[in-house]
Every structure is written in C-alpha cells, then in structure tokens.
Amino acid sequence: MADYKLGKLINEGKTKKIYELLNDATLCLLKSKDRITAGDGVRSHDLEGKAEISTSTTVKVFRLLNQAGVKTAYVKSADPKCFIAKKCDMVPIEWVTRRLATGSFLKRHPGVPECYRFNPPLQETFYKDDANHDPQWSDQQIISAGFEIGGIKITKDEVDIMKRMTLVVFEILERAWTVRDSALIDMKIEFGIDSDGEILVADIIDSDSWRLWPSGDKKLMKDKQVYRNLATVTQQNLETIKRNFKWVEEQLDYVIEAPSPLVVIFMGSPSDEAYCQEIAKHATALGLNPQLRVCSAHKGTLDTVNILAEYEGSGENVVLIAVAGRSNGLGPVLSGNTVLPVINCPPLKSDNIERSVWSSLDVPSGLGCTTVVYPEAAALAAAQIHAMHNHLIWARLRAKQLAxxxxxxxxxxxxxxx
Ligand SMILES: Nc1ncnc2c1ncn2[C@@H]1O[C@H](COP(=O)(O)OP(=O)(O)OP(=O)(O)O)[C@@H](O)[C@H]1O
Ligand SMILES: [Mg+2]
Incomplete structure (x- = not known):
C-alpha cells in the first residue's frame, strides 16, 4: 500500500495531475489520466487502462536511465497509475532528437526524403506554448528568453547541458530498443530543476514521447502517431492503439534487464589482489560482473590453460584481464590460447615501469592482447568490448561520458x- 500522504494538486495538464507529497516537500506524485490527446488537445479521447500503461512505461524507461547513471526526476513507482518524482520547476522547452527524418521535419525541410539519416542525431527545440502550437526555437532564442527556473538562470551552459543530456537519453533508448528489433526514430523529452538546483530529465517518457518502428518499418509503428494519423476515431481504433501501447510497455521488460557480463581478472600472484580489487571495483561500477582468479603462467602453466578452458567452455561472452608484475607471461600465454579478448594490466611500480611494461607490449607475433596501465582503464576497456553486445553496459559508458x-x-x- 501507499506509504505517502497526498497534499494539494499543484498542476493539472491534459494527461496527468501533479500532487504535493506531505511527507517530503521536495517530491511530488504524478498521476496519469485515462486520456489520449493530440494536436495541442484538439483531438482528445478517454481510453480506459491508458493511465496504467503509460505509468508503467515511464517507470521502466526512467529505471533504465537511472541505472545507467543519467539523472532523472523519477524516484519510485507508487501505484499502477502513479509514480513519485522530484518536484521540479519545469523548463518550458520540448527537446527533440531525430535519427530519421519524418513527420514535421519533412514539412519544414522540403526536398529532404523521408528516412534521411542524421548522424549524429539532429536536435531541435520547441517552446511549450499550446496557443501558438509550440513554435520551434533556436538556442539563441532560448538563451535570450532569460528564463530563471528553480533559481537557475538558463544560459548557454544550461542549454548545452540539456542538449547533451537529451542526446544521451535518445542514444541509450535507441540502443536499448534494438534488443527488440525496433527502431527509435525520434523522441522528445522535458527537463526540470529540482529543489537542489539540479537539472533533471523530468516529466514522463512513454509511447507519446517517441516514434517507434518495429523492424524499422514505418507501417508497423507502435506509437501515438497511429492516433494522430486517424481520419476519424472509432472505438476499434482506440483499442488497437491501446494494444500497441501495451505491447511497448511489455517489450520494455526485455530491454531493462540483461545479465551482468563476466570479466575474469587473472592475477599471477596473490600479492596482486589489492590491485585486482581496484579493477573489480571499477568493473562493478560499469555494470560488469568481475571474478578474480589466481594462476601463474610461469609456475602453473597447466592450471592456467585448464582455468581458461572453463571460461571458453561456458559459451558466454567473457573478457579476460591479466595482472602480472615483472615479466608478464600470463597475458600473452592466455592470449595465445584463446579467442577471448585479453587485456594486460600489469601492476607497475615506479622503479620498474620501463623494464616490466615491455613484457606486456613486446609479445610474439600472432598475439592480439592489448595493454593498459591503470585499473580504471582495464575496466573501461573490458566494458567497451562488452558494450558491443550488451546495451546496458553501452548505456553506462555513454552516461559516464556524459558525467x-x-x-x-x-x-x-x-x-x-x-
Ligand atoms: N517532476 C515534475 N515536477 C513538477 N511538475 C511536473 C513534473 N513532471 C511534469 N510536470 C508538469 O506537470 C504538468 C502536467 O503534465 P501534462 O503533461 O498533463 O500537461 P500538458 O497538458 O501536456 O501540458 P504541457 O504542454 O505543459 O505538457 C506539466 O506542466 C508538466 O510540466
Ligand atoms: Mg505534457
């Protein structure tokens, strides 16, 4: 049951109500309505069950972003139609990102074919003003408006920050949707400033926020565009739209979770454990699952090859990190006997760097092991390899670059x- 006390209604829009929370003045409750609207509210219908689908979609998306390390207003879910968020003063701008040209972009840019691909994604901003149909604004217009929101002046710095955050949110969700063979075509988000003056991704992110084309096929679109496109709206149409939204909400279950991929940190001697723990700490922070093993290629060659066989035989994606001081036989021996990627991270001491590092670098022909000299770099290199097949690791790396x-x-x- 709910562990919060509802205060007064702060705001009510077309699709949700915002309430104060008496337990905590820095939070609010967002309650979704069973209502679907389009065209600045000109088209509007009741749609029973939409509130729950929308809330659940937003909750899953924000969990994914929070877990990656992107700062959002989302705090926790409350009941099927509500979630708790940081109470924000909202920046009255819609921040849009486009990967493929479609919709209003084509009208504003005649001659550009539909599905023209933007690399990097195109960013656009619109001033939230229903009466004037949300006019497109440039950076200069936003900066010149002189907004002061939640005690923060919106200058070029804040605009740059929100644009970069918008891009990263899009890229993370785009990558996540590829797991379900769906193409994120474009999306819009909003920002708020919380009571600490922090800029957060706020409002909601649901099937109203993006265009989503399964198999990259426009005909299969599963977002609110289906509703916008209808000549007349029948109950049957509304049911189809609800089914689409539900499909999206369910697909997100496959997108927000993936097993933590394995990184095995081999140490040539137990005396290197502290150094390996340092690598493991960075690996964990990046969402990896680090495992420590002791084996010496020089003194326990057979054991080393047998341990390696355990990981090769697991059929999993595994990245190996070799930590061996003085003469690093470990990394090159591992690398010469496996197709798994091997990263050398020798625990160099300041009095032996020049001598020791060469054993990791000057390896026999036929070996492809790489070498880094900092624990964090070893974890990052392993994460970058795993990010190619794991969208959650990819998201953490992108969010780290954003940070x-x-x-x-x-x-x-x-x-x-x-
Ligand atoms: N975390 C938050 N803290 C405070 N207000 C919020 C938060 N998230 C969203 N809001 C605000 O809640 C209001 C109601 O949302 P809703 O989306 O229903 O409005 P709307 O009719 O679409 O109007 P708008 O065009 O402003 O979005 C909006 O003004 C929105 O900016
Ligand atoms: Mg809104």
Missing part, C-alpha cells in the same frame, strides 16, 4: 562566474 562532460562544463562555468 565527464557535465563536470567539465560545471567547473568551467564556476571559474567564469567567480
């Missing part, structure tokens, strides 16, 4: 303002 971008941006902005 790096944000911290540089904030540091630069702070210096300029001081």
């Amino acid at each position: 790096n971008f944000l911290s540089l941006k904030r540091a630069d902005s702070k210096l300029r303002k001081s």
Whole structure:
C-alpha cells in the first residue's frame, strides 16, 4: 500500500495531475489520466487502462536511465497509475532528437526524403506554448528568453547541458530498443530543476514521447502517431492503439534487464589482489560482473590453460584481464590460447615501469592482447568490448561520458562566474 500522504494538486495538464507529497516537500506524485490527446488537445479521447500503461512505461524507461547513471526526476513507482518524482520547476522547452527524418521535419525541410539519416542525431527545440502550437526555437532564442527556473538562470551552459543530456537519453533508448528489433526514430523529452538546483530529465517518457518502428518499418509503428494519423476515431481504433501501447510497455521488460557480463581478472600472484580489487571495483561500477582468479603462467602453466578452458567452455561472452608484475607471461600465454579478448594490466611500480611494461607490449607475433596501465582503464576497456553486445553496459559508458562532460562544463562555468 501507499506509504505517502497526498497534499494539494499543484498542476493539472491534459494527461496527468501533479500532487504535493506531505511527507517530503521536495517530491511530488504524478498521476496519469485515462486520456489520449493530440494536436495541442484538439483531438482528445478517454481510453480506459491508458493511465496504467503509460505509468508503467515511464517507470521502466526512467529505471533504465537511472541505472545507467543519467539523472532523472523519477524516484519510485507508487501505484499502477502513479509514480513519485522530484518536484521540479519545469523548463518550458520540448527537446527533440531525430535519427530519421519524418513527420514535421519533412514539412519544414522540403526536398529532404523521408528516412534521411542524421548522424549524429539532429536536435531541435520547441517552446511549450499550446496557443501558438509550440513554435520551434533556436538556442539563441532560448538563451535570450532569460528564463530563471528553480533559481537557475538558463544560459548557454544550461542549454548545452540539456542538449547533451537529451542526446544521451535518445542514444541509450535507441540502443536499448534494438534488443527488440525496433527502431527509435525520434523522441522528445522535458527537463526540470529540482529543489537542489539540479537539472533533471523530468516529466514522463512513454509511447507519446517517441516514434517507434518495429523492424524499422514505418507501417508497423507502435506509437501515438497511429492516433494522430486517424481520419476519424472509432472505438476499434482506440483499442488497437491501446494494444500497441501495451505491447511497448511489455517489450520494455526485455530491454531493462540483461545479465551482468563476466570479466575474469587473472592475477599471477596473490600479492596482486589489492590491485585486482581496484579493477573489480571499477568493473562493478560499469555494470560488469568481475571474478578474480589466481594462476601463474610461469609456475602453473597447466592450471592456467585448464582455468581458461572453463571460461571458453561456458559459451558466454567473457573478457579476460591479466595482472602480472615483472615479466608478464600470463597475458600473452592466455592470449595465445584463446579467442577471448585479453587485456594486460600489469601492476607497475615506479622503479620498474620501463623494464616490466615491455613484457606486456613486446609479445610474439600472432598475439592480439592489448595493454593498459591503470585499473580504471582495464575496466573501461573490458566494458567497451562488452558494450558491443550488451546495451546496458553501452548505456553506462555513454552516461559516464556524459558525467565527464557535465563536470567539465560545471567547473568551467564556476571559474567564469567567480
Ligand atoms: N517532476 C515534475 N515536477 C513538477 N511538475 C511536473 C513534473 N513532471 C511534469 N510536470 C508538469 O506537470 C504538468 C502536467 O503534465 P501534462 O503533461 O498533463 O500537461 P500538458 O497538458 O501536456 O501540458 P504541457 O504542454 O505543459 O505538457 C506539466 O506542466 C508538466 O510540466
Ligand atoms: Mg505534457
């Protein structure tokens, strides 16, 4: 049962109501309505069951983003039609990302064929103003509007931050949908500023937020465009739309979970354990499943080959990291006997770097092991290999790059303002 106390209604829009929470003034409750609307509300229908589907879709998408490390307003689900979020002052802009040209883009850019592919994805922004049909705004217009939201001035820095976050959200969801052989064509998100002045992906993300084409086929579209396209709306049409939305909501179950892929960290000597734990810590933070093993290629050659066979025989995708000081026979021996990727990460000491590192680098012909010299780099290199087949690892890596971008941006902005 609910462990929250509802306060007063803060806001009501076309598709949801926002309530204060008496337990915590920094949070709010978003309650979805059984209502579908399009064309700035000109078309509008009751659709029983839509609230639950929409809430569940948003909850799954936000969980995926939070788990990847993208900051969103989502806190937790409350009941089938509601979820709890950080209470935000909303930035009145719709942030759109497009991978393929379709819809309003084609009208605004005559001559561009449908499905023209944007690399990188195209970004557009629209001022949220129903009365004027949400006019498209440039960066310059947003900056010049001089918004002050939640105590934060929206300057070029904030616009750059929201644009980068928008792009990363799109890319993560696009990659995730490929797991179900579905193409994310475009999407819109909104941002809010929470009580700490933090910029968060807010509002909702559901079948109203994107175009989603199973098998990349427009005819199979499963999003709200089906509703927008109808000449007249019948009860049967509405049922089809609800079935589509439900399909999307169910497919997300396959998208938000995947087993943590294995990274085996081999150490040539137990004295290297602390160093290996450091690699394991970074690996865990990236969503990998690190396993530590001790085996010496020099002193326990047969054992090393037998342990290797365990992983080769598992049929799983495994990345190997070899940690051996002085003469690193381990990594090259592993690499010469497996097709699995091997990353050398020798625990170099400052007095022996030049001598020791060469045993990892100057390997016999026919070997393809790579070498890094920092524990974090070993974990990242392993994650990049796994990211090619695991969209959740891909999402963590992309979100980590976003975090790096944000911290540089904030540091630069702070210096300029001081
Ligand atoms: N985390 C949040 N904190 C506070 N307000 C929020 C949050 N998430 C969404 N809102 C706001 O809730 C309001 C109601 O949402 P709804 O989507 O139903 O409105 P709408 O009719 O579509 O109007 P709009 O065009 O502003 O989206 C919107 O103004 C939205 O910005
Ligand atoms: Mg809205």
